[in-house]
Amino acid sequence: xxxxxxxxxxxxxxxxxxxxxxxxxxxxxxxxxxxxxxxxxxxxxxxxxxxxxxxxxxxxxxxxxxxxxxxxxxxxxxxxxxxxxxxxxxxxxxxxxxxxxxxxxxxxxxxxxxxxxxxxxxxxxxxxxxxxxxxxxxxxxxxxxxxxxxxxxxxxxxxxxxxxxxxxxxxxxxxxxxxxxxxxxxxxxxxxxxxxxxxxxxxxxxxxxxxxxxxxxxxxxxxxxxxxxxxxxxxxxxxxxxxxxxxxxxxxxxxxxxxxxxxxxxxxxxxxxxxxxxxxxxxxxx
Amino acid sequence: xxxxxxxxxxxxxxxxxxxxxxxxxxxxxxxxxxxxxxxxxxxxxxxxxxxxxxxxxxxxxxxxxxxxxxxxxxxxxxxxxxxxxxxxxxxxxxxxxxxxxxxxxxxxxxxxxxxxxxxxxxxxxxxxxxxxxxxxxxxxxxxxxxxxxxxxxxxxxxxxxxxxxxxxxxxxxxxxxxxxxxxxxxxxxxxxxxxxxxxxxxxxxxxxxxxxxxxxxxxxxxxxxxxxxxxxxxxxxxxxxxxxxxxxxxxxxxxxxxxxxxxxxxxxxxxxxxxxxxxxxxxxxxxxxxxxxxxxxxxxxxxxxxxxxxxxxxxxxxxxxx
Numbered sequence: 001x002x003x004x005x006x007x008x009x010x011x012x013x014x015x016x017x018x019x020x021x022x023x024x025x026x027x028x029x030x031x032x033x034x035x036x037x038x039x040x041x042x043x044x045x046x047x048x049x050x051x052x053x054x055x056x057x058x059x060x061x062x063x064x065x066x067x068x069x070x071x072x073x074x075x076x077x078x079x080x081x082x083x084x085x086x087x088x089x090x091x092x093x094x095x096x097x098x099x100x101x102x103x104x105x106x107x108x109x110x111x112x113x114x115x116x117x118x119x120x121x122x123x124x125x126x127x128x129x130x131x132x133x134x135x136x137x138x139x140x141x142x143x144x145x146x147x148x149x150x151x152x153x154x155x156x157x158x159x160x161x162x163x164x165x166x167x168x169x170x171x172x173x174x175x176x177x178x179x180x181x182x183x184x185x186x187x188x189x190x191x192x193x194x195x196x197x198x199x200x201x202x203x204x205x206x207x208x209x210x211x212x213x214x215x216x217x218x219x220x221x222x223x224x225x226x227x228x229x230x231x232x233x234x235x236x237x238x239x240x241x242x243x244x245x246x247x248x249x250x251x252x253x254x255x256x257x258x259x260x261x262x263x264x265x266x267x268x269x270x271x272x273x274x275x276x277x278x279x280x281x282x283x284x285x286x
Numbered sequence: 287x288x289x290x291x292x293x294x295x296x297x298x299x300x301x302x303x304x305x306x307x308x309x310x311x312x313x314x315x316x317x318x319x320x321x322x323x324x325x326x327x328x329x330x331x332x333x334x335x336x337x338x339x340x341x342x343x344x345x346x347x348x349x350x351x352x353x354x355x356x357x358x359x360x361x362x363x364x365x366x367x368x369x370x371x372x373x374x375x376x377x378x379x380x381x382x383x384x385x386x387x388x389x390x391x392x393x394x395x396x397x398x399x400x401x402x403x404x405x406x407x408x409x410x411x412x413x414x415x416x417x418x419x420x421x422x423x424x425x426x427x428x429x430x431x432x433x434x435x436x437x438x439x440x441x442x443x444x445x446x447x448x449x450x451x452x453x454x455x456x457x458x459x460x461x462x463x464x465x466x467x468x469x470x471x472x473x474x475x476x477x478x479x480x481x482x483x484x485x486x487x488x489x490x491x492x493x494x495x496x497x498x499x500x501x502x503x504x505x506x507x508x509x510x511x512x513x514x515x516x517x518x519x520x521x522x523x524x525x526x527x528x529x530x531x532x533x534x535x536x537x538x539x540x541x542x543x544x545x546x547x548x549x550x551x552x553x554x555x556x557x558x559x560x561x562x563x564x565x566x567x568x569x570x571x572x573x574x575x576x577x578x579x580x581x582x583x584x585x586x587x588x589x590x591x592x593x594x595x596x597x598x599x600x601x602x603x604x605x606x607x608x
Binding site for chain 2: 052054056072073076077080082083088089090091092093096099101103104105140144
């Protein structure tokens with residue numbers, strides 16, 4: 001179990017002269033829940049596609065010890081994914097979708113899938129073309145969560161769903177799906193909804209990784225300081241990553257500053273992933 | 287193997303309309319037309335029944351036994367030709383099925399769902415090929431057999447109701463009884479002759495970013511026009527006629543059942559057949575199998591294998607699919 005789930009060195013992808021992914025080094029250990037966060041066009045979907053063997057790429061890449069470019073068929077028995085756009089075919093019915101996955105996937109648990117479906121308003125005869133967007137996502141999630149995959153990649157899995165569905169989805173994912181044998185790789189724009197379930201955080205920008213850390217390391221490295229007016233100048237001297245104002249006070253984000261020093265200047269707390277993300281994308285590298 | 291069955295089921299779920307409902311609708315329409323004719327015939331109560339102006343059933347129903355036997359044989363021999371409308375439906379269904387087979391799911395992006403399953407691209411492409419070249423013609427043939435035999439039975443039954451003994455003669459006719467086998471026996475011949483066209487359409491379907499129909503028909507037709515135009519311009523033979531016949535004609539003619547007689551060359555022909563010949567159906571089957579010795583068939587199959595390999599490769603690496 002010590003082989004990394006994903007291992008990449010110098011992973012690159014060019015589309016003509018445009019560089020989508022620029023020499024990424026990546027290691028993901030088993031059992032982790034990794035958030036891959038980046039703005040649109042940062043290369044995160046391209047990175048996921050390379051990991052899933054959907055596109056060709058340059059550099060060293062191993063997923064579960066297999067090369068997705070050459071051993072994709074073997075890989076897909078142990079890896080599953082939901083892509084960023086709702087992709088179930090419109091003509092398929094709930095019962096057909098379940099039959100299909102049961103027929104082709106050796107690690108699919110029909111009873112588990114049916115118990116997920118029982119929590120929804122989906123009925124076996126219903127076709128995808130008759131479903132709301134939320135229902136399509138529920139069906140897709142029920143199918144995927146019943147697959148015992150060692151790596152599950154979710155690219156914007158909750159896009160377009162309302163908040164009730166989203167909360168329920170992440171709750172199910174954590175309580176009924178994830179265990180020490182399974183690794184999750186998630187991208188989403190709604191960072192604040194997943195930050196409490198993540199164990200690892202990766203920021204990507206312009207095809208490069210700008211941050212790769214466990215959530216514990218993030219808590220140790222980064223500190224947010226709420227400084228009142230008289231301490232603001234002192235705080236600025238310490239070289240914050242970012243500064244914004246909140247109710248007349250200044251909020252600073254620091255990387256690697258000892259908490260004891262900052263405590264003298266005002267209130268400190270661990271920053272949210274969203275704030276950290278915005279600061280990172282605005283400024284230079286943390 | 288179970289996986290492959292699931293893939294075939296998947297194809298049927300998606301293409302139920304073309305594979306089942308289209309032949310059933312056309313077959314139903316044919317039966318309805320025959321039913322109307324039969325009712326009119328019965329209401330006319332023994333009036334003359336004419337086909338192409340020839341009296342098929344003389345006004346006096348007590349026709350002699352030899353004539354009755356000839357009519358029963360004629361009806362039995364007509365079972366196969368009466369399936370022509372279904373053969374044409376099949377040609378269109380197969381053409382459009384192949385053109386959409388590796389394109390539709392890229393267009394609606396459901397390809398990403400299929401790609402998330404542990405199914406190789408070869409299995410995907412081959413399951414579609416089997417569904418197009420074997421399952422679809424099989425279903426059309428089953429509908430065709432039922433319709434063809436029901437039409438013959440309805441006409442013979444009407445004649446019997448008018449006082450002849452044609453229906454029992456038809457039912458006892460060996461050719462009539464063997465008609466289902468003769469039709470089913472033609473399915474492998476159909477698949478082999480249709481394969482180059484199907485493979486070409488599937489390769490285009492895997493390649494085209496849009497409008498696979500235009501590309502699939504446009505490319506060979508445009509190439510043919512170019513060659514013919516060069517010939518006309520420079521008054522030289524560049525093989526234009528050969529190209530139209532053996533490339534364009536073969537690619538699209540193969541979709542129509544029975545056109546294999548046109549491609550097999552002079553060695554094999556259906557001309558020797560007499561409509562009322564006792565073993566007409568088995569002769570069609572035999573001479574169809576005789577076309578399998580034609581080099582044109584085997585060259586076409588080698589091309590088809592190359593195109594299928596190309597389709598599998600395109601399916602794997604076509605990046606807009608991912």
